[in-house]
Amino acid sequence: xxxxxxxxxxxxxxxQTRLAYGGLFAVRQYAARLDEIxxxxxxxxxxxxxxxxxxxxxxxYGRRHMCLHSDVDLLMVFDGAIGxxxxxxxxxxxxxxxxxxxxIGHQVRELGDTATxxxxxxxxxxxxxxxxxxAGDKTVFERFSDVCIREGAALEEPTLAALRDxxxxxxxxxxxxxxxxxxxxxxxxxxxxxxxxxxxxxxxDRQAQPLKFRAGRLNEAEDFMLRIRSIxxxxxxxxxxxxxxxxQETVASAFGSPGEKPHTQVGxxxxxxxxxxxxxxxxxxxxxxxxxxxxxxDPVPVGDGLVGREHQISxxxxxxxxxxxxxxxxxxxxxxxxxxxxxDQVLTCIExxxxxxxxxxxxxxxxxxxxxxxxxxxxxxxYARLSEMHASGLLGRMFPEFQKIYCHVIRDFYHKYTVDxxxxxxxxxxxxxxxxxxxxxxxxxxxxxxxxxxxxxxxxLVFHDVGKWTNRNHCEEGVRMAETALRxxxxxxxxxxxxxxxxxxxxxxxxxxxxxxxxxPEVVEQLARLVGTEERLKxxxxxxxxxxxxxxxxxxxxxxxxxxxxxxxxxxxxLTLGYGDxxxxxxxxxxEALLETLPPDITQTDLDAFLEGxxxxxxxxxxxxxxxxxxxxxxxxxxxxxxxxxxxxxxDSVRELTVVSVDQPKLYAKVxxxxxxxGMDILRGQAMSNTHGVxxxxxxxxxxxxxxxxxxxxxxxxxxxxxxxxxxREDIDRTLAPKQxxxxxxxxPHIKVVVHVDNQYSxxxxxxxxxxxxxxxxxxxxxxxxxxxxxxxxxVLISTEGDRAIDVFHLTRNGxxxxxxxxxxxxxxxxxxxxxADAP
Amino acid sequence: MKIVKAIVRPNKVDDVKDAxxxxxxxxxxxxxxxxxxxxxxxSTVYRGSEYEVSLLPKIxxxxxxxxxxxxxxxxxxxxxxxxxxIGDGRVFVIPVEQxxxxxxxxxxxx
Numbered sequence: 001x002x003x004x005x006x007x008x009x010x011x012x013x014x015x016q017t018r019l020a021y022g023g024l025f026a027v028r029q030y031a032a033r034l035d036e037i038x039x040x041x042x043x044x045x046x047x048x049x050x051x052x053x054x055x056x057x058x059x060x061y062g063r064r065h066m067c068l069h070s071d072v073d074l075l076m077v078f079d080g081a082i083g084x085x086x087x088x089x090x091x092x093x094x095x096x097x098x099x100x101x102x103x104i105g106h107q108v109r110e111l112g113d114t115a116t117x118x119x120x121x122x123x124x125x126x127x128x129x130x131x132x133x134x135a136g137d138k139t140v141f142e143r144f145s146d147v148c149i150r151e152g153a154a155l156e157e158p159t160l161a162a163l164r165d166x167x168x169x170x171x172x173x174x175x176x177x178x179x180x181x182x183x184x185x186x187x188x189x190x191x192x193x194x195x196x197x198x199x200x201x202x203x204x205d206r207q208a209q210p211l212k213f214r215a216g217r218l219n220e221a222e223d224f225m226l227r228i229r230s231i232x233x234x235x236x237x238x239x240x241x242x243x244x245x246x247x248q249e250t251v252a253s254a255f256g257s258p259g260e261k262p263h264t265q266v267g268x269x270x271x272x273x274x275x276x277x278x279x280x281x282x283x284x285x286x287x288x289x290x291x292x293x294x295x296x297x298d299p300v301p302v303g304d305g306l307v308g309r310e311h312q313i314s315x316x317x318x319x320x321x322x323x324x325x326x327x328x329x330x331x332x333x334x335x336x337x338x339x340x341x342x343x344d345q346v347l348t349c350i351e352x353x354x355x356x357x358x359x360x361x362x363x364x365x366x367x368x369x370x371x372x373x374x375x376x377x378x379x380x381x382x383y384a385r386l387s388e389m390h391a392s393g394l395l396g397r398m399f400p401e402f403q404k405i406y407c408h409v410i411r412d413f414y415h416k417y418t419v420d421x422x423x424x425x426x427x428x429x430x431x432x433x434x435x436x437x438x439x440x441x442x443x444x445x446x447x448x449x450x451x452x453x454x455x456x457x458x459x460x461l462v463f464h465d466v467g468k469w470t471n472r473n474h475c476e477e478g479v480r481m482a483e484t485a486l487r488x489x490x491x492x493x494x495x496x497x498x499x500x501x502x503x504x505x506x507x508x509x510x511x512x513x514x515x516x517x518x519x520x521p522e523v524v525e526q527l528a529r530l531v532g533t534e535e536r537l538k539x540x541x542x543x544x545x546x547x548x549x550x551x552x553x554x555x556x557x558x559x560x561x562x563x564x565x566x567x568x569x570x571x572x573x574x575l576t577l578g579y580g581d582x583x584x585x586x587x588x589x590x591x592e593a594l595l596e597t598l599p600p601d602i603t604q605t606d607l608d609a610f611l612e613g614x615x616x617x618x619x620x621x622x623x624x625x626x627x628x629x630x631x632x633x634x635x636x637x638x639x640x641x642x643x644x645x646x647x648x649x650x651x652d653s654v655r656e657l658t659v660v661s662v663d664q665p666k667l668y669a670k671v672x673x674x675x676x677x678x679g680m681d682i683l684r685g686q687a688m689s690n691t692h693g694v695x696x697x698x699x700x701x702x703x704x705x706x707x708x709x710x711x712x713x714x715x716x717x718x719x720x721x722x723x724x725x726x727x728x729r730e731d732i733d734r735t736l737a738p739k740q741x742x743x744x745x746x747x748x749p750h751i752k753v754v755v756h757v758d759n760q761y762s763x764x765x766x767x768x769x770x771x772x773x774x775x776x777x778x779x780x781x782x783x784x785x786x787x788x789x790x791x792x793x794x795x796v797l798i799s800t801e802g803d804r805a806i807d808v809f810h811l812t813r814n815g816x817x818x819x820x821x822x823x824x825x826x827x828x829x830x831x832x833x834x835x836x837a838d839a840p
Numbered sequence: 841m842k843i844v845k846a847i848v849r850p851n852k853v854d855d856v857k858d859a860x861x862x863x864x865x866x867x868x869x870x871x872x873x874x875x876x877x878x879x880x881x882x883s884t885v886y887r888g889s890e891y892e893v894s895l896l897p898k899i900x901x902x903x904x905x906x907x908x909x910x911x912x913x914x915x916x917x918x919x920x921x922x923x924x925x926i927g928d929g930r931v932f933v934i935p936v937e938q939x940x941x942x943x944x945x946x947x948x949x950x
Contacts, residue, residue: 514850514851515851515854516851517849517851517923518850518851519927557872559872559873559874559897560872560897562874562897563850563897566884566893566897569884569886570884572886573884573885573886754887754888754889755888756885756888756889756890758885769885769887769888770888771887771888806887
């Protein structure tokens, strides 16, 4: 009889499930059938004991959410000691249930014990909150409820704490994202357990926000999840709740999802899934958010039309703001600047009004574009704010290109998240490099801290997988889409070129590191040629790290990190130490790009003569216009002539000086000396010479003392002094001597001086790498020591990372490398000179 | 029955897998490992600072094969993994006393 009753109940649920109606109504109905069966079993069992007792449903059974293979969680509470008779009664309940092949979870307690808080069993504490009388003595159940469940009961606080812990642990397992490609319908963020958590927190926590969204939306989301869960139980024959790729087709078909092909139907199903998961997720977030203070503090202005209050940014006038879409991004910028969230008022405004506006309306001018780049600077909170922008639809409105990958599913073994969530996770991973936790990650954290324009890397990450909406080569498609978007907002072309490079080649470094022999010099050479500069290498390396890590948990292992780091170091060394051996031979080098746009005043012969013998790196670090300018500067050079040009970059704070002259002994020291005299802080630069003895030195520096900025004649004074010094008419050493003490007194934070000599890496040069505190006059002191040791400075690479100067000199003596003794002597002299400068 | 354990370069794992598969060996265990041979790794310089890279990333592949297939498996691995340079790796053969299938409890006759 019991078997038939259960079979009928299950058949009922199965029929509804096959039609995708196994939601709230169906699972409650099945729970009610189970109640009837258990009540009948209890009728016989209760005769075995005289102790009053109650049979209580807890957990999912208590909530009446019984899918086909859900556990039946029972608690038997006895109002008295549990002896032999009570144990027989328990068995008389459990054995028939086991014989019916139900999965039973059971606990047996004495009523007196239930007042003792069992904090070692958090799941039990939480399960009790759904306790429901099934059979037995109702008085016992009511007394049990008084202790465990009613308001003011002693178990409320530990239950809340246990619930918050469990939610946190569970979300951590899923990387705190609801955008799982194969979601666990029960446990994933935004799934069924979160619904239970919302209701429980709202019921227990007097400080919790009341449910801010319509309860109907939550019920609808819960019903949807249960309908899927019922199908999973039916198909798998067990209590397994992961919506695998294979089962997504089955579920989509059962739901009648639109589309002719299975993958279209699955796309529609998963889009609906993520919609409901987001509702649940937002519900949980707003339920756990602290209740606003009463009375609320006064709002504080934080930007144009924006106010901040209790760590939330809102519009001062929501109605006015709804008509000014170009200001919406400002709310997110203010939230980042003030370590706050964006309020529901802002998000709701964007959701309601966003579809009115074309992408151009969000970026009417340069100010809005600049604001976007400020927002995209990686820092704590960026992932959260971008997630809000995405969830509210702002990101997709500003960039329809990004909207193409909304909830886009990639079905393969490794990818765990939708493409849009994967994209945001790459940015989260980059954000975390700001505070790396392991020694392995600190290496990469160092690179992150050195990036010149980290917002360009973030821009590249935003667009790097947008091309996946098609089946075409997603890298090239991504470049095409990104360039369209970035030109629309009038991003400068050099920045677009940087972003496009990263998108186009974002898989290359992982291929080289993990699929090729990264120790092979040819692999390193190819990567060095691809990236061209240290900055691009750092960008690509970090992009690879965060991209692989965002594929899924444990994809980027410490082992892979080591491989990636090794490749980075070898390529960095190739770029900075090995570039001198790779020179331009116009007969063998492709100069098509330069010849295509050759101006009328420059012949190919002029171009070839200038470029011959320069390192090939030069062509990767300057654009054609700069090359033509350099060729013009190199014309009609007398032995003591100096031709130079002084420019200003777009950021208006860094100046660039280009000096072209006939190579001569101590030339580099002289030029550095002049710049030091005028107090210029040299940040970056390179120096080289061609086969015909023409030296080209390029310096980027800041005018720290505003000499150029505040003196109309400063430029001509600087150029005149340069000409005098190079021509030998002024001794810069003597001119600088009185200033030396002043220069030395301007101390930078101490960096341990490193002077490393490498006589093996290059076939032609002895290489000296110097790390020291960035200080005025540093390059002058170094180059003077080198020159005093009769060494010729053939190539120089200058870079500055924060307070640290990193300078690489390629030297020769009498046309060849220095001997071991000569390099030792030079190293000692450099260490002495740099130590003396650092001395108090 | 023998375990054939190979330690190879990371970029050779696909070649070795394919070579084994072509020789009728399908089940395998692949592990990311670090190690060094007699050369004890090497040192490298980054920004003027020298540091030792004594434990190099490698891949360890283990297959269990019947005695009759051992030579074929070894030859397949050696051919696929070799570059001729230091760091190509090693192959070891280890006897197996017994193997059991967890799902069925049966003795594994490879």
